Amino acid sequence: MNSDRGNREWLNDYMSLKQVNPNNPFTVPEGYFDELEQQTVSFIKLNELKNGASPEQGFTVPENYFEELRSNINARISIEDALNKEATGLTVPEGYFDNLSQQIQSRIIVGESLTEPSEVFAVPQDYFSHLTENILNKTANGQKTGKPEIVKPRGIVRQLFSSSAFKYATAACLTLAVGATIFLSQNSNNVVQSHDNSFLHKSLSAIPVDDIQNYLQLNVDPTDTRTLIDESKQVNADNLNTDLQDELDTSQ
Amino acid sequence: MSVQVDDAEILRKFQDEKTRNEAFNLLLKKYQQKLYWHVRRMVIDHDDADDLIQDTFVKVWKNLPGFRNDAQLYTWMYRIATNECITFLNKKKQKNNIPLDDVAYELADTLADSTYFNGDQAQLKLQQAILTLPEKQRLVFNMKYYDDMKYEEMSEVLGTSVGALKASFHLAVKKIESFLLSRD
Numbered sequence: 001m002n003s004d005r006g007n008r009e010w011l012n013d014y015m016s017l018k019q020v021n022p023n024n025p026f027t028v029p030e031g032y033f034d035e036l037e038q039q040t041v042s043f044i045k046l047n048e049l050k051n052g053a054s055p056e057q058g059f060t061v062p063e064n065y066f067e068e069l070r071s072n073i074n075a076r077i078s079i080e081d082a083l084n085k086e087a088t089g090l091t092v093p094e095g096y097f098d099n100l101s102q103q104i105q106s107r108i109i110v111g112e113s114l115t116e117p118s119e120v121f122a123v124p125q126d127y128f129s130h131l132t133e134n135i136l137n138k139t140a141n142g143q144k145t146g147k148p149e150i151v152k153p154r155g156i157v158r159q160l161f162s163s164s165a166f167k168y169a170t171a172a173c174l175t176l177a178v179g180a181t182i183f184l185s186q187n188s189n190n191v192v193q194s195h196d197n198s199f200l201h202k203s204l205s206a207i208p209v210d211d212i213q214n215y216l217q218l219n220v221d222p223t224d225t226r227t228l229i230d231e232s233k234q235v236n237a238d239n240l241n242t243d244l245q246d247e248l249d250t251s252q
Numbered sequence: 253m254s255v256q257v258d259d260a261e262i263l264r265k266f267q268d269e270k271t272r273n274e275a276f277n278l279l280l281k282k283y284q285q286k287l288y289w290h291v292r293r294m295v296i297d298h299d300d301a302d303d304l305i306q307d308t309f310v311k312v313w314k315n316l317p318g319f320r321n322d323a324q325l326y327t328w329m330y331r332i333a334t335n336e337c338i339t340f341l342n343k344k345k346q347k348n349n350i351p352l353d354d355v356a357y358e359l360a361d362t363l364a365d366s367t368y369f370n371g372d373q374a375q376l377k378l379q380q381a382i383l384t385l386p387e388k389q390r391l392v393f394n395m396k397y398y399d400d401m402k403y404e405e406m407s408e409v410l411g412t413s414v415g416a417l418k419a420s421f422h423l424a425v426k427k428i429e430s431f432l433l434s435r436d
Contacts, residue, residue, distance in 0.1 A: 008400070014425055016432040020378045024398070025371025026292055036288070036305070037280045041273075043306045044313045 256282050259325040266316055276313060283326060284309070286399070287333045293394045294337040296359045296383075298368045304340055308333045327408045334409055338387060356383045381431035388412075389424040396421050 011018040204212065257278045265275035287308060292301040311332050319328060345355050360383050363369060363376070371379070382390055391410065395401045403414040410417065 010425070014429045016429050017378070017425065020374045020432075021372065022397075024289065025369055025375040025379065026289070026298075027368045027370050028288075028298060029368070032302075033285055033288075036284055036302075037277065040280055040284065040306050040309045041277070044276075044310050047310050 263316075263319065263321070263325065276316075279312070279316075279325075280309065283329060286326070287329060290330065290394070290399065291333050291337055293382075293398060294334075294390065295340060296362045296366065296379075298366070300340065304336045305333070308336050311336075323408050324405070327405055330405075331409045331411075334391060341387060359383050377432060378428065381428040384431060385424050385427060389420055389427075392417055392420045393424040393428070 262275050262278050262282070265271040265278070268275075284305065288301060288305045291304045291308070292298065295301050295304065308329070312329055315332075319325070341355060344358075360380050363379055363383070369376070369379075382393060385393065388410070392406060395406050395409070401409075403417050406412075406417050407414050412420075
């Protein structure tokens with residue numbers, strides 16, 4: 001901008017100022033003044049719309065909103081102040097709320113793992129709900145309705161032995177077992193019976209048991225047992241009575 | 253070069269609702285640059301000046317219907333722009349909670365960092381000198397030095413007597429001269 005110099009004689013008194021280039025040193029973005037006119041008009045119209053329209057600009061609020069707004073704000077401030085204050089005197093350990101979230105999550109995980117079924121096997125969906133019906137259909141309901149049963153093909157059973165030979169063998173074994181049992185029982189009876197009929201048994205049975213015990217305790221050495229066994233002789237029944245009587249006489 | 257329309261013609265057209273927009277566009281074409289540079293020299297920053305000049309013309313649009321022709325149209329608009337600048341600078345002081353003198357330092361920093369200043373060292377120094385002046389003295393100096401306004405016109409704009417304006421101007425020039433000589 002080149003200013004209209006006019007009467008600038010006063011500059012002659014101020015040489016330093018006079019030496020300065022009087023042209024405008026300020027600049028503007030390219031095309032600024034070309035757009036300024038349009039921008040200004042647009043700005044004015046916007047300003048008119050903002051100021052000319054109703055203050056609400058088409059928006060509405062609930063009835064008595066602004067009357068209650070002040071009290072609502074004050075109430076909220078009071079509530080937040082009360083919450084922030086430590087009026088209750090209750091405190092928490094240091095860092096409590098910092099760890100609380102993690103603790104809760106850990107507890108949830110533990111709880112879920114405990115409640116999980118230990119059974120590792122699974123069944124098809126809705127298996128148990130249909131199980132009863134399926135069973136009944138295959139059994140009672142199937143017979144009632146006369147539904148043809150599904151017959152599974154029978155497997156082939158092969159016998160290891162022919163039925164007749166097996167029968168004879170079994171009979172023979174049983175007979176042998178019975179006979180052996182009878183024979184053994186008779187022998188055992190004979191032994192007992194023969195013992196009961198022996199002279200020794202008859203003789204000793206007449207002597208009281210206490211006498212026999214006393215005699216053995218006084219006269220028999222434990223080492224004699226082996227000797228007696230080793231030198232066991234056939235008992236002579238005929239001389240037995242004489243020998244025994246002699247022994248009794250000498251011991252009295 | 254476009255033929256500028258007479259102020260009376262502009263006012264007449266503005267009074268008619270049908271031609272109001274046309275009149276205003278004519279007004280913009282005629283005075284927008286002059287008023288812009290006046291604002292720009294006061295606030296230094298282009299973006300601030302852009303905002304203020306638009307605010308100025310909004311007020312012109314609103315108040316032009318009530319213009320009583322008791323002053324020159326340009327003088328009247330110049331006053332609106334000047335008041336906008338003073339209001340802006342006062343808000344700047346209050347917003348940043350800084351003393352009066354520090355506003356000048358802030359503007360000087362803006363000047364040094366500005367990408368829209370292509371003056372030489374002497375011109376830069378001059379601007380720095382101007383920024384050391386109080387607001388009213390800055391206005392007076394700018395209006396006289398750059399716009400070459402008559403003291404009577406300046407009196408209409410600033411609402412100050414011609415004598416006070418002359419004294420203020422010479423005082424401002426002395427300060428600037430002293431500043432320029434001290435920094436040589």
